[in-house]
Amino acid sequence: MSGFDLFQAEEAALARAVAMHARNGEDSAAYRAELGELIARYTRLMREMRRLIRHSDRQERELSELNASLRRLAEQLDHKARHDALTGELNRAAVIDLVSQHLQRGPLSLVVLDIDHFKRINDSYGHPAGDAVIVELVRRLRSALRAEVQLGRVGGEEFTVVLPSLDLDVAGMLAERMRAAIAAAPFAGAGAVTASFGVSWNSAGSDFDHAYARADAALYEAKRAGRNRVVLADVDA
Ligand SMILES: Nc1nc2c(ncn2[C@@H]2O[C@H](COP(=O)(O)OP(=O)(O)OP(=O)(O)O)[C@@H](O)[C@H]2O)c(=O)[nH]1
DSSP states (O other): OOOOOTTHHHHHHHHHHHHHHHSSSOOHHHHHHHHHHHHHHHHHHHHHHHHHHHHHHHHHHHHHHHHHHHHHHHHHHHHHHHBOTTTOSBOHHHHHHHHHHHHHHSOEEEEEEEETTHHHHHHHHOHHHHHHHHHHHHHHHHHTSOTTOEEEEEETTEEEEEEETOOHHHHHHHHHHHHHHHHTSOBTTTBOOOEEEEEEEEOTTOOHHHHHHHHHHHHHHHHHTTSSSEEEOOOOO
């Protein structure tokens, strides 16, 4: 390091005071002058030290505020990456993760549902009205489910409900309750809306694709049989 000494002036004042103190018989005016210089130097030193400490406190505060907002931003990004912007529910990638994790631990029922003739709704009332139907449909699904049940939008007008450890018949009853909640009353701005449901029960160790394909095949059956109904997939061997 180069030789700049932050306390050069104070060192000099201190050295003079020490020398003055060592000399006998010095007059009091000279003592006072050296003492005055020492007081001035140390006053300045303390002022500088306080300023530096305040500055570093402020920097520390700013740094921790910056850290907190970075953390918040990371959480928001993570939330965005895992949720559907229109409904606020899980998106497809998040559903796949969730189902895969649950299936490693135990059995799971999976409900897949799809709005019936949604293209007609869009064609008749317009895309924004179609979007409003999706939002209202999710509200009705939620009204039929306990708050902690996880639900995702896996396609434009296709949703899944993830029911870990639930038996097929109970999952089927829940699907029926959701179906009824949708069909119960017309949707504002779009009239009657129905949805078809497929439900699969999957043993621990199976994977998302398998669980989804079986529920989707049951959903296809529900569509073929006339829509607005729930079909259960055969229990996996
Ligand atoms: N408004 C809106 N429409 C969407 C969105 N995503 C997909 N769609 C529309 O959903 C419609 C799906 O149509 P289809 O796959 O033919 O199915 P469907 O008309 O619902 O008929 P079925 O499923 O056989 O009962 C298409 O018209 C898509 O444009 C969305 O986010 N908003």
